[in-house]
Amino acid sequence: MMAHLFFLALTLQFSTVTARLFTVVNACPFTIWPAIFTDPTIAQNVPLFPTGWESPPFTSVQFGVPDNWKAGRIWGRRNCNFSTNLGPSACLDGGCNGGLQCDPRTGTGVPPATVAEWTLQGDGNLDFYDVSLVDGYNLPMAIIPSASNCSVASCPIDLGPSCPVPLIGPFDSTGFPVGCKSACVANLDNPTDSSNCCTGSHNTKVTCPSSNVQFYSYFKGNCPNAYAYAFDEGSGTALWTCSSALNSDYTLTFCPCVLLTYPSTVPADINPTLTTECGTQTYSR
Numbered sequence: 001m002m003a004h005l006f007f008l009a010l011t012l013q014f015s016t017v018t019a020r021l022f023t024v025v026n027a028c029p030f031t032i033w034p035a036i037f038t039d040p041t042i043a044q045n046v047p048l049f050p051t052g053w054e055s056p057p058f059t060s061v062q063f064g065v066p067d068n069w070k071a072g073r074i075w076g077r078r079n080c081n082f083s084t085n086l087g088p089s090a091c092l093d094g095g096c097n098g099g100l101q102c103d104p105r106t107g108t109g110v111p112p113a114t115v116a117e118w119t120l121q122g123d124g125n126l127d128f129y130d131v132s133l134v135d136g137y138n139l140p141m142a143i144i145p146s147a148s149n150c151s152v153a154s155c156p157i158d159l160g161p162s163c164p165v166p167l168i169g170p171f172d173s174t175g176f177p178v179g180c181k182s183a184c185v186a187n188l189d190n191p192t193d194s195s196n197c198c199t200g201s202h203n204t205k206v207t208c209p210s211s212n213v214q215f216y217s218y219f220k221g222n223c224p225n226a227y228a229y230a231f232d233e234g235s236g237t238a239l240w241t242c243s244s245a246l247n248s249d250y251t252l253t254f255c256p257c258v259l260l261t262y263p264s265t266v267p268a269d270i271n272p273t274l275t276t277e278c279g280t281q282t283y284s285r
């Protein structure tokens with residue numbers, strides 16, 4: 001009897017700790033350095049994987065994520081060099097405290113950065129996920145749930161080259177823009193009382209409409225299924241849910257449109273999944 005109970009306990013623990021399979025694909029034709037952060041004030045359960053790694057072009061990794069992962073985020077860092085610098089400026093954007101592996105307590109990404117966010121088993125037994133542009137943009141990405149009736153969250157378009165002048169950058173050594181700041185991150189108004197950041201007298205859904213967020217339409221127009229400012233739930237296409245009962249796995253693909261643009265360069269195990277959102281994308285780098 002005891003042995004049986006012990007076995008049951010082990011089985012339950014395994015299923016609650018590693019039930020979801022996450023796949024992170026780099027479909028960009030250049031190296032990126034993905035990173036994971038879990039808000040330690042909200043969640044103790046973290047993915048069973050390093051908090052940062054180097055991802056060469058057209059490669060992917062897989063790891064287990066707790067069934068109830070909360071306040072988790074994954075993003076990509078660009079143009080990193082950790083040989084002498086382990087701080088946030090070791091990367092051109094998205095950098096964190098800690099070096100290749102981000103500090104589990106303080107290792108959030110430096111904006112601008114496109115961020116994939118999850119809260120699994122949230123209110124109503126729903127998984128919540130989104131692709132956030134609240135801190136600006138640095139890489140195209142798509143979150144693809146394995147549960148087929150759950151929606152893709154995405155910003156599949158490269159928002160760098162056409163970024164409005166007050167927001168564009170940083171730039172790499174060739175002058176190519178590897179980021180596009182949000183109006184909030186670019187400090188276009190008073191950040192403590194800002195209709196771009198939804199702070200101060202603008203800190204509610206009602207007092208911070210998207211119509212008062214500068215350049216909102218650049219982000220939302222190009223990436224309608226992304227979360228483009230602090231109260232973007234109202235758009236109906238920002239924050240996505242998937243019944244937690246489905247135990248969905250998730251694939252996060254960086255540069256998802258490259259899979260469609262250059263399919264022959266991509267290993268067979270990395271499946272193109274976005275068909276309508278990509279248009280005719282070309283990635284020159």
Ligand SMILES: *[C@@H]1O[C@H](CO)[C@@H](O)[C@H](O)[C@H]1NC(C)=O
Nearest residue numbers: 079080081082083084085090
């Ligand atoms: C990384 O930085 C080091 C120290 O500044 C430099 O010597 C090295 O060339 C850099 N590596 C690359 C690949 O740029």
Ligand SMILES: *[C@@H]1O[C@H](CO)[C@@H](O)[C@H](O)[C@H]1NC(C)=O
Nearest residue numbers: 147148149150241242243246
């Ligand atoms: C998805 O489909 C499954 C199986 O048909 C169903 O149980 C579930 O409620 C559906 N989920 C959503 C979010 O529609």
